[in-house]
Amino acid sequence: MGGKLIFSLWENWRRRRVLRKHRIPADLWSMAMRQVRAVxxxxxxxxxxLRNLASLFLHDKYIEPAQGLELTDAMRVRIASEASIPILNLDLEHYHAWYTVIVYPAQFVAHxxxxxxxxxxHRHRSVRAGEAWHRGPVVISWEDVIAEDAGHNVIIHEAAHKLDMLDGVANGRPPIHRSMNQDQWTAVLSEAYDRHVADIDAGRCTEIDAYAAKDPAEFFAVASEAFFEIPHVLKRxxxxxxxxxxxxxxxxxxxxx
Ligand SMILES: [Zn+2]
Known part of the structure; x- marks a missing residue:
């Protein structure tokens, strides 16, 4: 048997075992499903x-409060469920390179x-709703998680950066599947990015967040937020x-x- 097959047999067994003991309870899960728009x-x-994947996420990752935030089980379940949405059909393995979500009560200052x-x-201070460190944690502001802000989802945004970083660099080109065409991906995304930058530069109003014009990595993260939060707008x-x-x-x- 190949190493990969042994790993997946062991991993499947481990997951079944985790789910038997640590599946997210039904009441917490239904509460999360009422709150999360991207489902x-x-x-x-x-x-x-998704409930199984979120249960595994909660078991495998640390969700740590910062600055005195009181983190309840319901908050942890909401974070785990939103983080699991992008990888529902990709698998938890896509998040193998990081372990921790740090949750600030509100937007935080990054240096x-x-x-x-x-x-x-050069040193800069900037106020952020979230950030994804290369080979490090995802940091999010709880106030932004619960904000009713159409098209925005700070957890999905940072998760997209993590997927993008799987090949080492955040550049808007995550490792795509073998069935996909790299040239087509690059052509489609860079054409839309260029148009978006031109719209922002010309002061035109855009339906997709202007922040996507910052660079191709932010374009992919913002487009991913829109894909799950306002898919009909993105499609149009x-x-x-x-x-x-x-x-x-x-x-x-x-x-x-
Ligand atoms: Zn970003």
């Missing part, structure tokens, strides 16, 4: 699979440092981007109802 396209069977070509160190504005994300995430989010 609208999922059938009952899909939601059952960035970079050294320019002349060797000068950028039908080709929507189609590529259907192939990548393996989900049809713009259902007819």
């Amino acid at each position: 609208a396209h999922l059938s009952d069977a899909d939601r059952g699979r 960035d440092e970079f050294i320019d070509a002349a060797g000068v160190v 504005v950028w039908p080709d981007v929507y189609s590529q994300l259907v192939l990548f995430y393996g989900q049809q989010t713009a259902t007819s109802d």
Whole structure:
């Protein structure tokens, strides 16, 4: 037997064992399903699979409060369920490179440092709703998790960055599936990105968040938020981007109802 097969047999056994003991209780799960908008396209069977995946996520990852936030089981379940939506048809293995979600009560100040070509160190302070560290934790603001802000989902945004980073760099080109076409992915996303940048530069109003114009990595993360939160808008504005994300995430989010 190959190593990969042994791993997957062992992993399947481990998951069944975890789920027998630690499946998210029904009351907490139904509460989460009432709160989370990005599950609208999922059938009952899909939601059952999502419950299992979220239970495994809760068991395998640490969700840590920061700055005195009181983190309840209901909050943990909501975070785990939203984080599991993008990988519902990809598998938990896609999150193998990180273990921790740090939850701030509200937006937090991040300190960035970079050294320019002349060797000068620049330090920036910026206020953020979330961030995904390369080989490190995902950091989110709870206030932004629960914000009723159409098209936005800070957890899905940071999860998309994590998927993008699977090949080492966040550049809007996550490792795509063998059945997909890399040239097509790049052509579709960069064309939409260029159009978005041109719209923002010209001061035109856009239905997709202007932040997507920051760079191709943010474009992919923001498009992913829109794919799960406002799929009909994304499909209308950028039908080709929507189609590529259907192939990548393996989900049809713009259902007819
Ligand atoms: Zn981002």
